Amino acid sequence: MNKSKLSFFKRHEKIIVISIVGFAFLLFNLYMPTNRSDDINYLTRVNSMGYIGASIDHYKNWSSRIIIEVFLMFFSKHFLLWKFANTFMMLITLLLLCKYTFKKISIKNFLMVFSIYCMIPLTVMGESGWRATTLNYQWPVTFSLIAFYPFYQLLNKQKIDIKIYYLCIPLLIFGANQEQVNICYFVLTTLLSFYLVLNNCYNIKVLPLSLISFIELVFSLTTPGNSVRSVQEVSRWFPQYENFSLVNKIDLGISSFGKPFFLDINIVFLLLFFLVSIIVYFKIQNYYLRLVSSLPLFFNLIIYFGNTMKQGFLNVSGNFRAMIWSSNNIDNVFTKMGTKLSFLYPGTWIATLLIIGLLICLLVGIYLAFDNKKKAIFTCLLLLMGAFSRIIMGFSPTIWASGMRTYYILFVVSTIIILLLFEEWIKILAPKKIEFIQFSMTLLGICTFILTILNK
DSSP, X not given: OHHHHHHHHHHTHHHHHHHHHHHHHHHHHHHSOOSOTXXXXXXXXXXXXXXXXXXXXXXXXXXXXXXXXXXXXXXXXXHHHHHHHHHHHHHHHHHHHHHHHHSSOOHHHHHHHHHHHHTSOGGGGGTTOHHHHIIIIIHHXXXXXXXXXXXXXXXXTOOOOHHHHHHHHHHHHHHTTSHHHHHHHHHHHHHHHHHHHHTTOOOGGGHHHHHHHHHHHHHHHHOHHHHHHHHHXXXXXXXXXXXXXXXXHHHHHHHHHHIIIXXXXXXXXXXXXXXXXXXXXXXXXOHHHHHHHHHHHHHHHHHHHHHTOOOOSOOSTTGGGGOTTOOTTHHHHXXXXXXXXOTTOGGGHHHHHHHHHHHHHHHHHHHHHOSSXXXXXXXXXXXXXXXXXXXXXXXXXXXXXXXXXXXXXXXXXXXXXXXXXXXXXXXXXXXXXXXXXXHHHHHHHHHHXXXXXXXX
């Protein structure tokens, strides 16, 4: 009997594990807070104005995300249905990440993806209401990942799966309705299209996907509601923004991306820096390239330890100057007004140049970490895409009001790069070390997921 049960488990191991993870995600969604903030607002709108009336009003006075908001209003009336739909969406995201990074969806690979994904601070989905945030960020990213699959098949010299292709069209119409996601999708797929044309691998079937993305990009730029909302948001959230020059806005975007990414402590970004540093150290013999690739990691760690420091017993005014790792002044350098960059005062350049320098170091490290240089270049493009998804927020007065949810694209991009780097790392590790690392990472992910639920 025991042997037969064991045999059954082995035959259906993948389905059982995926089902357990899916059940865990369902519990997560059932446990999250309900009916708050924007979730209530959209329920009120649909009840008072109806779907069409609310959509027209938002098009004229608020947003170009009218496709997303139709579904948002629908799920505001069917909240339990959203919980099951969002569970499915989270599970699909894991399967897509596993497919894109490891190609083979094995149990160990799937659990590794689950672990890294759970290190993303998923509670940011509750910033403005769980339904509103997931439908505006999580769902468009997932749908765009699916819509990327035809390009993925062409890059791997495979035939486009026609069933998935037809599914991609409506999903991209939804996903591209989110401006951040659409800009990333459009730029990345446009660059890949040029690459495919140059290598005689382009297929005309992906042209409609590019056109959908382009049309929605134009739509978001011409929607009157976006302009009206921008004026309202300036007076509400960021009155000083109307005096910002182009340079100030770029600086604001760079600093708002760079400080949380390089200077604050986040386990996803820290793991990214660690993998780049350790892989380059063992693969590259050049001492200076090792130094450059490890700078983001060690700078991040020093700031972490600096945050734990405090003044000693010698309580005199100059005592703090002896604490050279102290990072108390960083918040004074990176402010909500940016770094106050001015071409006339070179001292104001340092913070912005630091972020740009660390980003270049990370790009160099990523490039060196991969044996396949085409893959290395693609991964560098992914990082730049993730970085610019946040930097472009410097052109929005809601850069701070939007909160951490606008980093979701960067979190997902970092997760993909971590998984790609892990695949590269295991090439130089012994089998026992590989299994130990997978085991440790899986446990870390499970514990993180449990804490995420407790810290809702």
